[in-house]
Amino acid sequence: MATTNDLKNGLVLNLEGQLWQVVEFQHVKPGKGPAFVRTKLKNVLSGKTVDKTFNAGLKVETATVDRRDMQYLYKDGEDYVFMDTTSYEQTYVPASTVGEAATFMLENQDVIVAFHEETVLFVELPASVVLTVSHTEPGLQGDRSSAGTKPATVETGAEIQVPLFLNTGDKVKVDTRSGTYISRVTD
Numbered sequence: 001m002a003t004t005n006d007l008k009n010g011l012v013l014n015l016e017g018q019l020w021q022v023v024e025f026q027h028v029k030p031g032k033g034p035a036f037v038r039t040k041l042k043n044v045l046s047g048k049t050v051d052k053t054f055n056a057g058l059k060v061e062t063a064t065v066d067r068r069d070m071q072y073l074y075k076d077g078e079d080y081v082f083m084d085t086t087s088y089e090q091t092y093v094p095a096s097t098v099g100e101a102a103t104f105m106l107e108n109q110d111v112i113v114a115f116h117e118e119t120v121l122f123v124e125l126p127a128s129v130v131l132t133v134s135h136t137e138p139g140l141q142g143d144r145s146s147a148g149t150k151p152a153t154v155e156t157g158a159e160i161q162v163p164l165f166l167n168t169g170d171k172v173k174v175d176t177r178s179g180t181y182i183s184r185v186t187d
Contacts, residue, residue: 001059001060001061001062002059002060002062003057003058003059003060004037004054004055004056004057004058004060005027005037005056005057007022007025007037007039007060008022008025009022009023009024009025010022011062012044012062012063012065012114012116012121013041013060013061013062013063014061014062014063015041015052015060015061018043018045019043019044019045019063019116019121020041020042020043020044020050021041021042021044021122022039022040022041023039023040023041023042023049024039024040025037025038025039025040026038026039027056034055034056035055035056036053036054036055036056037053037054037055037056038051038053039051039052039053039054040052044116044121044122045121047099063116064116064117065114065115065116065121066114066115066116067112067113067114067115067124068084068112068113068114068115069084069085069086069110069112070082070083070084070085070091070110070111070112070113071083071085071108071109071110071111072105072106072107072108072109072110072111073090073107073108074107076092078094078095079092079093079094079095080092080093080094080095080098080102080105080123081093082111082113082123085110091113091120093113093120093123097120097121097122097123098123099122099123101122101123101124101125101176102156103156103157103158103179104125104129104131104154104156104158104174104176104179105123105125105156106129106131106155106156109125109129110126111123111124111125111126112124125176126176127175127176127177128173128174128175128176128182129173129174129176130171130172130173130174130185131154131155131156131158131171131172131174132154132155132169132170132171132172133152133153133154133155133162133166133167133168133169133170133171133172134153134154134155134168135152135153135168136150136151136152136153136162136166136167136168137150137151138167148163148164149161149162149163149164149181150162150163150164152166152172154172154174158174158179160172160174160179160180160181161180161181162181163181163184166184170184171184171185171186171187172184172185173185
């Protein structure tokens with residue numbers, strides 16, 4: 001058990017038998033009336049997000065979430081196979097659970113897999129990954145109709161917007177949370 005004063009991003013709550021992850025929270029102290037906590041919660045299993053308000057100091061039930069360092073090995077049919085980096089145990093995770101993380105996941109990449117009572121809740125990628133551009137059209141330096149960016153396909157198959165000076169074969173750093181280009185990577 002914890003109070004609403006202990007809320008932080010990433011914390012998983014057990015509300016009415018369902019697991020909800022705190023995406024955002026804000027403590028509000030209005031001029032009149034008691035303080036409260038405004039939160040945005042994401043259902044861990046369905047991905048649905050809701051806004052919920054709690055009174056300050058209210059007790060909420062937290063769920064035990066075991067975050068394990070794992071390595072993505074390969075895709076086997078509809079499942080993704082991960083290996084625990086300490087016990088070398090392999091875990092099969094359905095594509096629906098991996099979700100959007102699959103967009104920027106490469107084989108042999110280290111990720112964090114969250115478990116609750118041996119059930120996989122979600123896969124968490126590092127904040128950014130380095131990927132190779134597998135295809136992009138040549139950019140014309142004078143072309144500014146698209147604000148200096150062009151579409152590029154990276155080695156995972158995801159399409160992102162990159163600056164005009166990038167070419168096929170270049171390595172780029174991509175933000176895994178938003179899918180945006182961060183910078184070019186030189187060896």
